[in-house]
Amino acid sequence: MAIEIKAPTFPESVADGTVATWHKKPGEAVKRDDLIVDIETDKVVLEVLATADGVLGAIVKNEGDTVLSDEVLGSIVEGGxxxxxxxxxxxxxxxxxxxxxxxxxxxxxxxxxxxxxxxxxxxxxxxxxxxxxxxxxxxxxxxxxxxxxxxxxxxxxxxxxxxPAAAAPVFAAGDRVEKRVPMTRVRATVAKRLVEAQSNMAMLTTFNEVNMKPIMDLRSKYKDLFEKTHNGVRLGFMSFFVKAATEALKRFPAVNASIDGGDIVYHGYSDVGVAVSSDRGLVVPVLRNAELMSLAEIENGIATYGKKARDGKLSIDEMTGGTFTITNGGTFGSLLSTPIVNPPQAAILGMHNINERPMAVKGEVVILPMMYLALSYDHRLIDGKEAVSFLVTIKNLLEDPARLLLDI
Structure with missing residues (x-):
């Protein structure tokens, strides 16, 4: 008896997918729940598992072919x-x-x-x-x-x-060799949306800098106790930025809004996307209701998403939506950048590398760990005053973390 192998049911936000890799060959024995084929969409890579024991029969869709939701990919000869x-x-x-x-x-x-x-x-x-x-x-x-x-x-x-030939170097010294590979769907989609964002938005970026010493001192003092109290969850910097951002979003709802046709949609919640770099391209998993999360819950969520991104296990639901995004180029050593807004969101916060610099404090030169912050925003929706005030609010909350507890 032949059992059809079908593509997963794609959500409304995903039109189609591409057959990325067949992990089994025709005639090869398969067991129930074995990984048979990967389907790459513009968001994630979906795994198709065997539904029965048997032998892989004919392959209908080869690697590189485009497939629709629930379309037949091949068949399994059950019991064979x-x-x-x-x-x-x-x-x-x-x-x-x-x-x-x-x-x-x-x-x-x-x-x-x-x-x-x-x-x-x-x-x-x-x-x-x-x-x-x-x-x-x-x-x-x-x-x-x-x-x-x-x-x-x-x-x-x-x-x-x-x-044995595989052990030899691919390119010999002095050879002028070029290699052409097709762009993955994830990277192609990211490229398309970034260009659309710049073409369809009145995008502007405002900058500020934040003294990271208070946060660094707080983290240094409590990181061991924090990790012990919260079952191995490590205290990083990102949770402070997410917490400060959600507080600032409450005070400036336009930054948390989006444009839908001729309407402005104000969101009464903060679904914060955290940009993560993976081998397949940039992905943005979302922390749902981040305004209700503790620092430990934020850190745990980010760590979980990071591992899933590296393993290619992020689901479409985990990357769908989001009302605001934070990206950290400082992880790779970036000192300053202008992040691109992730449509239909109205703004994105860019973190950068922490560098010690001489700063004037009360008439004296002091060496402090400083970070540049960048807020790119859609000027059609957010005025310059709101954008600057939003960024200053984040700066003030980070430089005086007690404000987060006192809600001031």
């Missing part, structure tokens, strides 16, 4: 796992049998007409194919598996012979 090995071993025997005359009185197995025709077209002796149909009947899927096994068997030896 044991037939995979005999089919592979039968390929040489079938060739020998074809060279010699058939034995007199040999029983002709029961096979479907379509299976017989396919076997003849591919030079397969129908008697060598193990039937998985009712009463041992040879089905078309059985022949497909046998054909795949026949093709895979001779290819195995050359693959092993070519293995």
């Amino acid at each position: 796992a044991a037939a995979a090995a005999p089919a592979a071993a039968a390929a040489p025997a079938a060739a020998a049998q074809a060279a010699a005359p058939a034995a007199a009185g040999e029983d002709d197995p029961v096979a479907a007409p379509a299976a017989r025709k396919l076997a003849e077209e591919n030079g397969i002796n129908i008697a060598s194919v193990a039937g998985t149909g009712k009463g041992g009947r040879v089905t078309k899927e059985d022949v497909v598996a046998a054909v795949a096994a026949k093709k895979a068997a001779p290819a195995a030896a050359p693959a092993k012979a070519a293995a």
Whole structure:
């Protein structure tokens, strides 16, 4: 019995996907819940698992093909796992049998007409194919598996012979070699949306700087106790910025709003997206109702999303929505940048590297750990006064963390 392998049901925000990688080959045995194929969308990579034990049959959608929601990708021949090995071993025997005359009185197995025709077209002796149909009947899927096994068997030896060549360097010194690879859907979508944001928004960036010493002293004093109290959750800087941002968003609701056609949508909650770099491109998982979260919950959420991003396990729901975004270029050493707003949001906060600089404090020069902050915003929705005041509020909250507790 053949079971269809279908693409996942995509949400409304995802139109289609691309077949990224087939992890199994036709004729190869699969077990229930084995990873069969990856589907790459413009947000995440979705894994398609086997729904039954058997043998991978025909592949309908090859790597690089575009697929729609619930579209058939291939099939699994249920219960045919044991037939995979005999089919592979039968390929040489079938060739020998074809060279010699058939034995007199040999029983002709029961096979479907379509299976017989396919076997003849591919030079397969129908008697060598193990039937998985009712009463041992040879089905078309059985022949497909046998054909795949026949093709895979001779290819195995050359693959092993070519293995030593892989140890050699790809590019020799002095060679002017170029390599062209297709852009992933995630990176292509990010590129498209960034260009659209710059084309469709009146985007402006305002800057300020924050003295990180109060936060650094607070973190240094309590980080061990914090980690012990909250079961291994480490206290970082991002949680303070998220907390300060959610407080500032309450005071300046326009920064937390978005434009929908001719309307302004004000959000009574703060879903903060945290930009994370992954091998497949930039992703922005969202902390839901961040204004209600504690520092420990924020840190735990960010750590979980970071691990999922590295492993390619982020779900579409985890990256959908968001009313405000924070990105930290300082992780990679950036001193100053102008982040691009993530539509339909109205603003994005950019963090940067912490550098010790001489600062004037009450008439004296003091060396302090300083960070530049950047707020890019949609000037159609947010006035300059609101943007500057929002950034100053974040600065004041970070330089005097007690304000977060006292709500002042």
